[in-house]
Amino acid sequence: MSLNQNLQEKYPHLELSVLKLSEVKKDNESFRIDSEFFKKEYLKNEEKIKININLGSISSKICNGSTPTNGNFERLGIPFFRSQDFNILDTTPEQFISHEFHNQIIRSKVKYKDILIAVVGATLGQIGFVRKDIVEANINQNIARIRIIDNNFNPYFIFIFLSSYFGQFQIKRLATQTAQEYINNIQVSKIKIPILPMSFQQEIEKMVKDSYKALEESKALYKKAEETLYLELGLDPLDPLKSIEAKNQKNLNTSIRSLKESFLKTGRLDSEYYQEKYEENNEIIKSINYGILNEFVSINKSIEPGSEFYKDVGIPFIRVSNLSENGLSESDIFLDEKDFCLQYLKSLYPKKNTILFSKDGSVGIAYCVKEDKEIITSGAILHLHIKDKKKILPEYLTLFLNSVFVKLQAERDCGGSIISHWRVDDIKNILIAVLDLKIQEKISKYIEESFSLRKKSKELLDNAKIKVEQEIENLRN
Numbered sequence: 001m002s003l004n005q006n007l008q009e010k011y012p013h014l015e016l017s018v019l020k021l022s023e024v025k026k027d028n029e030s031f032r033i034d035s036e037f038f039k040k041e042y043l044k045n046e047e048k049i050k051i052n053i054n055l056g057s058i059s060s061k062i063c064n065g066s067t068p069t070n071g072n073f074e075r076l077g078i079p080f081f082r083s084q085d086f087n088i089l090d091t092t093p094e095q096f097i098s099h100e101f102h103n104q105i106i107r108s109k110v111k112y113k114d115i116l117i118a119v120v121g122a123t124l125g126q127i128g129f130v131r132k133d134i135v136e137a138n139i140n141q142n143i144a145r146i147r148i149i150d151n152n153f154n155p156y157f158i159f160i161f162l163s164s165y166f167g168q169f170q171i172k173r174l175a176t177q178t179a180q181e182y183i184n185n186i187q188v189s190k191i192k193i194p195i196l197p198m199s200f201q202q203e204i205e206k207m208v209k210d211s212y213k214a215l216e217e218s219k220a221l222y223k224k225a226e227e228t229l230y231l232e233l234g235l236d237p238l239d240p241l242k243s244i245e246a247k248n249q250k251n252l253n254t255s256i257r258s259l260k261e262s263f264l265k266t267g268r269l270d271s272e273y274y275q276e277k278y279e280e281n282n283e284i285i286k287s288i289n290y291g292i293l294n295e296f297v298s299i300n301k302s303i304e305p306g307s308e309f310y311k312d313v314g315i316p317f318i319r320v321s322n323l324s325e326n327g328l329s330e331s332d333i334f335l336d337e338k339d340f341c342l343q344y345l346k347s348l349y350p351k352k353n354t355i356l357f358s359k360d361g362s363v364g365i366a367y368c369v370k371e372d373k374e375i376i377t378s379g380a381i382l383h384l385h386i387k388d389k390k391k392i393l394p395e396y397l398t399l400f401l402n403s404v405f406v407k408l409q410a411e412r413d414c415g416g417s418i419i420s421h422w423r424v425d426d427i428k429n430i431l432i433a434v435l436d437l438k439i440q441e442k443i444s445k446y447i448e449e450s451f452s453l454r455k456k457s458k459e460l461l462d463n464a465k466i467k468v469e470q471e472i473e474n475l476r477n
Contacts, residue, residue: 049166049192049472055158056189058150063185064119065108065139072101079137081110083118084321086128087329088163088465089458090215091116093137102138108145110137113155115146115162117171120182122321122332125171127163129156131212144188153193156205157468161193164465166472194472204464211460218453225399225446232435233284233405240404247280281408285431294428296392297355297384301424302348304379311336315345316375320358323365323381325402326454328356328373335376348383349374353394355384357401359422364410366401368394370451382427392434395444406430 056062065081073080077096085093102109110116112135116128120142130137139145148155161167174187227237235243293299310317314334322329337345350356350369358365360380377383386394400406409430414420435443 049194050475051195052192053195054189055146055191055193058148058153058158058193059189060147060149062144062146062188063107064141064144066105067140068097068101072098074098078102079134081116081128081137081139081143083120083123083126083140083142086116086118087126088128088461089211089454090326091128091130091134093134097138102136105138108139110134110139110145111147113148115148115155115159117144117146117162117183117188118142119144119184119188121180124175124181124183125168127159127167129159129208133216144183144185146188152195152198154198154201154205156208157196157201158193160204160208160461160464160468162191163461164468166194166469167191194475196471196475200471204468207460207464207467211457211464214453214457214460218450218457221446221450221453225443225450226403228439228443228446229399229403229435232439233288233433235284235404241277241408244280244284244404244408245277247284275412278408278412281405282431285405285433289434291432291434292428293384293430293432296388296397296432297386299424299428300383300385302377302379302381302383305335305339309335309339318375318377318381320361320365320378320380323356323358323362323367323377325365325367325398327367327451328375331375345376348376350377350383353386355386355394355398355401357382357384357427359424359427361420363414363420363422364401364406366398368398382424390437392432393437393440393444395447396435396440397432399443399447400432401430405433 068080074096077098079093080095080097081091081093082095085091085095110130112130112132114130116130116139118124118126123142146158148158162171170191171183174190175181175183223237230237230240230243305317311334314336316331317333317335318328318331319333322331335345350373352369352371354369356367356369356377358381366384384397386392386397410420410422413426414422
């Protein structure tokens with residue numbers, strides 16, 4: 001028995017590892033000698049992947065992209081991935097770049113079956129898979145692109161393995177422990193991939209494909225809900241913003257207001273606030289039954305405890321970065337109930353049908369909670385509670401809050417700020433179009449079915465991860 005094994009058995013409660021210099025050098029080109037790199041957890045789990053090959057040996061050259069200047073961003077162009085645009089379930093870019101810039105960084109073009117790894121900061125270790133609906137795209141410098149070229153390895157299987165516990169612990173181990181964690185491409189290439197039968201890899205591929213089929217159906221239903229909303233308000237669902245801009249018959253980028261109509265009424269003198277598209281947006285909403293948000297909901301604030309109260313375990317603390325219109329991502333920050341009044345914390349837990357709505361940073365993101373949650377949201381996320389469901393339904397209101405109608409109101413109110421901040425008083429006065437209740441019910445049904453399919457999709461991917469982890473454990477036994 002080695003010295004390391006003797007010490008581990010004698011002092012199992014201690015975090016210690018004893019290795020020879022030759023063992024320290026093995027697969028350690030950066031020659032890490034810090035204790036973090038040799039934690040018992042890392043060494044123990046690395047031993048489980050007995051028969052393996054390095055990721056770099058089965059892929060083409062791993063590469064990063066680049067971030068363009070503002071002039072190279074376009075409303076519609078080549079899809080451009082940032083690390084926050086993907087996770088195990090969904091890979092959907094929210095920005096687009098010009099064809100010119102896309103062709104300047106040809107090395108980092110991505111295509112179907114490429115695997116994306118976030119390599120910097122808070123999103124480090126997030127994994128994405130480029131589905132076939134992404135014909136051509138590119139990435140920024142915070143992403144490593146993996147393209148499997150060895151026919152003995154299935155890209156779907158590699159994707160799930162990297163998302164699994166055994167893939168994630170390697171990424172965490174290899175990450176450089178600085179103020180902002182990162183992992184470079186050489187380190188990514190050293191990730192150990194287990195060699196498993198192709199029949200097993202194909203099982204994983206089927207589970208992933210079934211998951212993405214459910215996700216596509218989910219997105220199609222959500223799109224139907226959006227289309228219904230926009231068509232009812234006379235806009236083109238394919239480009240509702242363009243529809244609003246096209247309704248301005250003057251087609252002039254001018255707006256003349258008296259002092260009484262401008263500053264004395266709104267407190268704003270900046271020209272951006274008085275763009276015609278904002279006025280047209282308001283007129284479209286007012287063309288049917290409408291009201292202001294404060295008429296339909298009560299608004300509650302959460303807390304902002306400060307980083308000194310952040311813990312590694314406890315009650316999940318949800319920030320704006322964890323919030324999207326599709327749900328809440330897992331948080332890596334927690335609060336200890338001992339630091340607060342427990343009854344007060346419980347009063348802040350979101351209940352079913354609570355609408356979470358962001359007011360700082362990425363403003364105007366709305367999500368309707370599907371079931372009671374034991375979480376605490378940051379002070380940048382408001383809790384909206386429907387006053388009367390006979391007037392407006394939670395799912396419908398959430399969809400409207402995520403629509404172009406509210407995005408334009410947010411853009412107008414928050415204009416001129418370096419970091420967007422939407423005042424609660426302005427949020428209370430958001431204009432809300434109230435469609436007939438039967439149409440609201442139709443929209444709500446689409447959304448409920450959409451989220452049900454999204455949940456099914458996530459479960460299939462989780463099961464695929466569990467299957468891979470169990471297979472690796474079985475190999476060791």
